[in-house]
Amino acid sequence: MLDLPTQNLLIALAVTTAAGLATGFGGLLVFASKSPNARLLAFGLAFAGGAMVYVSLGEILTKSIASFSMHYGERLGFTWGTLSFLAGVLVIVTIDRLVPNPHERLEVDDPYFREHNRDYVRRVGLLTAVAITAHNFPEGLATFFATLENPGVGLPLAFAIAIHNVPEGIAIAVPVYFATNNKAYAFTACLLSGLAEPVGAILGYALLRPFLSEAVFGAVFGIIAGVMVFLALDELLPAAKRYAKGHETVYGLVTGMAALAISLVLFKW
DSSP, rough: OOOHHHHHHHHHHHHHHHHHHEEEEEEHHHOSSSOOOOHHHHHHHHHHHHHHHHHHHIHHHHHHHHHHHHOOOHHHHHHHHHHHHEEEEEHHHHHHHHHHOOOGGGTTTTTHHHHSSHHHHHHHHHHHHHHHHHHHHHHHHHHHHHHHHHHHHHHHHHHHHHHHHHHHHHHHHHHHHHHOOHHHHHHHHHHHHHTHHHHHHHHHHHGGGGSHHHHHHHHHHHHHHHHHHHIIIIIIHHHHHHHOOOHHHHHHHHHHHHHHHHHHHHHHH
């Protein structure tokens, strides 16, 4: 078992919590304005998607292969890293099939909310919060372990996930606020969903701590990379495309990749 300093654990937990709390910021946007800037939202979502894809394939998957290689040798290390990446994709696909993430259908100006009664919309808000909370557990685990191993990788990933969490907060706040007309309830629902990320990190670390080794780190990083790439391609980029009016999606994607690349270079100096 690897013995990790308490300070590293606290830093990783703090970064994970901060990323999760961005869900609450999304809820505040619902109260601050009637409709968010669609083009800015498209750029931000694509930026997060590009950042997540770049850091997952360029750093996290590489660390998975390196950790496995230290344990099994170079050839098997690459094999197990690749299999872990595919396992991560399978994990998040399974979660997505069992608990579909509905946030892409819950837009602020959707007539859906005007045509249904409050009781029904209240149930929709509850289901939305539950679904997004379920999706937040692996995101929290990803941020925590990435920061634990290397803050230079974990911090940019946390920033990308925080951007991703903003529209999820909007998706939770809209139906809850519409149904209850209570800002406190809506904001609390957003915060509780966001706190699933540090809770997921704590549970994941508690389960894996007795078994931590280079091979376990390799498996965790490979799975994280698969989960992050799937989320970026399945959720962030399609959502960005829906809000875009021009080339915001590709501009955001490239800018996100460039920002992550530059940040990683600076962290290595």
